[in-house]
Amino acid sequence: MINLDCDDLFDIWRQQARWLLSHEVDPSLVSWASEGVADLFASDDSPPEGQGPFQARIPMALLGILESASRYRGDQRWSLLYEVLWRVSHGDRTAMLAGDKLGSELQRRIKQVQREAHHLHAFVRFVERPPNVEGPQYVAWHEAAHDILHSASEHFIGRMGRHRWLIATPRDGVYYDGEQLIHERQCPIEWQKLAQNVDDPHGDMWLTYYSHIFNPARLNPKVMQGHLPARFWKNLPEGALIPGLITQARTGKQQDGQASSIKGRGGKRIALGDGERGSAVNSE
Known part of the structure; x- marks a missing residue:
């Protein structure tokens, strides 16, 4: 051999x-x-x-x-x-x-x-760093099962314009400096720390948006995990919300099809205009 x-x-x-x-x-x-x-x-x-x-x-x-x-x-x-x-x-x-x-x-x-x-393109969440900082303006952490980072990350060059961005993984990493894509087969420790420890200034807004667009009436956990595997949840900002949203759907919220903060609100009566009011009377 x-x-x-x-x-x-x-x-x-x-x-x-x-x-x-x-x-x-x-x-x-x-x-x-x-x-x-x-x-x-x-x-x-x-x-x-x-x-x-x-x-x-x-x-x-x-x-x-x-x-x-x-x-x-x-x-x-x-x-x-x-x-x-x-x-x-x-x-x-x-x-x-x-x-x-x-x-x-x-x-x-x-x-x-x-x-x-496809998972890289769909589930990478770039976090914006403070303005006027050196290095990447946007950073992201991702854990891929196969060696796709170098080739698949070229997708973001056209999407991110001239911005500088970084994607770090437990294995390799890529950094786009605005002109060229740099790939490191062994991701530098400083890249990994930067991607994992950055604070998202818009994190709360995104979580509020995600929790409100989640539709419990259409929930199918098996199908959802087919499109969004559970192994990615831990690295997604909305990942922490998903188990709770699934539980709420299974315990009754799925029947209402609405978030509890919305279903409890009273309806709003819409006033008719003069022309519309006359048409309504004549139709009677």
């Missing part, structure tokens, strides 16, 4: 995979470390030296597919990609398709990565 480490970087893995493929090294003979942890059953067999004679023809579309799937964190993260590459390079393109067992897992990982990128 050949044990390799690509440092969880697609470009390094691509070079290693191309080199192995040139020697037609079977996927069953190769193992990649993931997040610095090597395969417990891998030996220290020496990889072949130099470039091998086999020249594979790889469709350009496959490289994009493999790069997307490489952002998935999970077992056999890199070995699965090499197995797909091996089969396609030997003429079996079904390995790229969902109808194949291997292709199905490949497509599942790509969907998970895409979904995680």
Whole structure:
């Protein structure tokens, strides 16, 4: 068994995979470390030296597919990609398709990565810092399940204009300085502290708004958690309100369909204008 480490970087893995493929090294003979942890059953067999004679023809579309799937964190993260590459390079393109067992897992990982990128766009809450401060003007804390931060955060460049912003995570971080996006694979401690300890000057206003637009009559907790997974609640300002709002809905508020502060108010009578009053009398 050949044990390799690509440092969880697609470009390094691509070079290693191309080199192995040139020697037609079977996927069953190769193992990649993931997040610095090597395969417990891998030996220290020496990889072949130099470039091998086999020249594979790889469709350009496959490289994009493999790069997307490489952002998935999970077992056999890199070995699965090499197995797909091996089969396609030997003429079996079904390995790229969902109808194949291997292709199905490949497509599942790509969907998970895409979904995680959507979660970043939907659930990041930027907090504005005091004016005239150095560094980022807006900061946010996010915990992604897959390595999507660098690619998915480009979405905010167009949304935030020339503002400086920062997104910190337990793993990596990005900082946009108004001109370029800087990605740090190991998020600096000062970035993490800044994103986690900043006070939101508009926090109370947002919580009041969220609690009033919450519609208990339409509550379906299972569907809601499908769109807003519970693992994100702890990092959302409104997350602390959600369990209480669900409880209130289940204990009767769902029947009223209104917040208690609204349902207790009396109705307001609307006075009719002269023309409207005459029409009402004639209609009788």
